[in-house]
Amino acid sequence: MLKSLDFKAHQLEKAVYYFEIVQKNRKTWLLLNSYCIAFNFLLTKPQLFYKLNKIEQLKETEKDIYFDKYDFYTQVALKFCKAITCIYNGNINKSIAILFELISDISLHHFFHFELEIKLALAYLYLKQNEKEKANRILISISRKINNGKKKNYKNAVLFIKLLDFIMDGEKNTITKEKAQEIIRQFNSCNSTSERKILCFLQSEVELYIKNLAVLSIA
Numbered sequence: 092m093l094k095s096l097d098f099k100a101h102q103l104e105k106a107v108y109y110f111e112i113v114q115k116n117r118k119t120w121l122l123l124n125s126y127c128i129a130f131n132f133l134l135t136k137p138q139l140f141y142k143l144n145k146i147e148q149l150k151e152t153e154k155d156i157y158f159d160k161y162d163f164y165t166q167v168a169l170k171f172c173k174a175i176t177c178i179y180n181g182n183i184n185k186s187i188a189i190l191f192e193l194i195s196d197i198s199l200h201h202f203f204h205f206e207l208e209i210k211l212a213l214a215y216l217y218l219k220q221n222e223k224e225k226a227n228r229i230l231i232s233i234s235r236k237i238n239n240g241k242k243k244n245y246k247n248a249v250l251f252i253k254l255l256d257f258i259m260d261g262e263k264n265t266i267t268k269e270k271a272q273e274i275i276r277q278f279n280s281c282n283s284t285s286e287r288k289i290l291c292f293l294q295s296e297v298e299l300y301i302k303n304l305a306v307l308s309i310a
Contacts, residue, residue: 103142110139121165126222130168137175137292146295149179167193171209175292178216187216207233207248208289214255215293220298223259230255241253247285250278254297281290 092277113120113132123129133272140146158165170193177186190213193199200207217226230252232278237245254274282288 100171104247106139107143110136116183119157119272120156121156121162121169124159124162124165130165134174134292136172137179141292141295146179157170159232163197164205167197167199167205168200171205174212178293179297183216183219185215187220190216204287205290211248211251211255211290218255218258223288226255229305231298242283244287245289246284247289248289250274250281251290254278268301275301 102210107201117132120132121129121130126153128203137146137149140148156169158169170189174186174193177183177189190209193209194206194213199209210233214226214229217223219227231247234252237248254271257274279294
């Protein structure tokens with residue numbers, strides 16, 4: 092997908108050019124999924140808006156998008172993107188409900204990368220809502236899958252899990268915002284060079300969350 096490739100190559104002007112072309116045909120774009128990874132447009136859209144400082148545009152609700160109802164991956168992507176939009180709309184509870192439904196109602200056993208992003212996003216939202224036990228259970232489950240040796244090249248995920256664990260341990264230790272920001276810096280650095288980038292759509296949200304905490308201590 093040209094727009095996605097230009098975006099990853101940090102050629103922002105070209106990315107915007109192709110984005111505008113796809114955006115004009117966004118309601119039928121997903122019908123081209125047999126020819127290209129069409130749903131990737133939905134997942135890179137938040138990243139591009141973040142780069143352009145236009146995050147508020149994510150609050151716009153998409154309606155009447157056409158897609159192949161037998162395309163499992165695209166259906167999951169659509170629900171996932173709806174959950175992401177809810178985050179930027181400030182509707183955390185609705186986002187949690189969508190993500191929880193995704194991991195409860197369907198099997199993502201053969202789609203580990205998607206499963207990883209969905210569960211890490213859900214763990215982060217649980218943490219924001221001070222539901223640490225639920226977040227911790229998800230993180231333990233993900234860590235086991237990464238550490239069993241079968242899921243390689245996910246150092247970025249390990250660092251994000253470290254960040255969430257670090258925040259949850261805030262009540263046990265005096266944790267400074269600077270330390271959390273350092274872990275975020277490590278995660279972003281690792282994620283930017285990884286072939287398997289994760290949670291790019293949450294970058295601005297997580298950084299803002301950390302920034303607003305004078306001392307990370309979740310009671």
